[in-house]
Amino acid sequence: MAENPTPQHILEQSEQLCTAQELAGIIGKMAQDIAKTLSDQCPVVLCVMNGAVIFTGHLLPQLNFPLHFSYVHGTRYHETTQGGELDWKVAPPDDLKDRVVLVLDDVLDEGWTLAAIRERVMKNGARAFYSAVLVDKVIARDKPLQADFAGITLPDRYIFGFGMDIHGMWRNLPTIYALKQ
Numbered sequence: 001m002a003e004n005p006t007p008q009h010i011l012e013q014s015e016q017l018c019t020a021q022e023l024a025g026i027i028g029k030m031a032q033d034i035a036k037t038l039s040d041q042c043p044v045v046l047c048v049m050n051g052a053v054i055f056t057g058h059l060l061p062q063l064n065f066p067l068h069f070s071y072v073h074g075t076r077y078h079e080t081t082q083g084g085e086l087d088w089k090v091a092p093p094d095d096l097k098d099r100v101v102l103v104l105d106d107v108l109d110e111g112w113t114l115a116a117i118r119e120r121v122m123k124n125g126a127r128a129f130y131s132a133v134l135v136d137k138v139i140a141r142d143k144p145l146q147a148d149f150a151g152i153t154l155p156d157r158y159i160f161g162f163g164m165d166i167h168g169m170w171r172n173l174p175t176i177y178a179l180k181q
């Protein structure tokens, strides 16, 4: 891949990993599983911006029980494909005392982002923490946490589309892609 590939070049060098229809089925099943556990808890649902924006937009209308909604914004990949320190742009809400919290993220990779969110959420008084990730990546290392609800398992390749970026671009693709190997 060239050092500064154009958006079109990235797309040409990529392959689709699943269809939009498959994603719809996966998210529908996740909504049912989440409802079985949380429908009587009135959870605070937090979207992890930016990557989880499309996943959240598909999942939320299918959660057919009362909930409160807000978001956190933390990034540790910036516009690169390597994670670093988590940079908090918007931290979890302060007023989580005794609340059950469900955090929605697009991908659980090394797990440091969700682990840091869990720590802040519990410090802010939550009674219980749950996480739902659209993609659980298979990596060679142990993760600091496992997701309570996971949609699809994918191999250790940098993915983009459906909310996830590559070099800051292509979050708007309607399904998930990876660069050809």
Ligand SMILES: O=P(O)(O)OC[C@H]1O[C@H](OP(=O)(O)OP(=O)(O)O)[C@H](O)[C@@H]1O
Pocket (backbone or CB within 6 Å): 048, 049, 050, 051, 052, 074, 075, 076, 077, 078, 083, 105, 106, 107, 108, 109, 110, 111, 112, 113, 114, 164, 165
């Ligand atoms: O499990 P980890 O290795 O910690 O990685 C997962 C996180 O990485 C991505 O966020 P990113 O930092 O790229 O910010 P973005 O959501 O704005 O793209 C993704 O949206 C997850 O939040």
Ligand SMILES: Nc1nc2[nH]cnc2c(=O)[nH]1
Pocket (backbone or CB within 6 Å): 051, 077, 107, 109, 110, 157, 158, 159, 160, 164, 165, 166
């Ligand atoms: N866009 C994107 N963000 C990530 N954050 C952690 N892993 C990934 C990935 O594969 N793609």
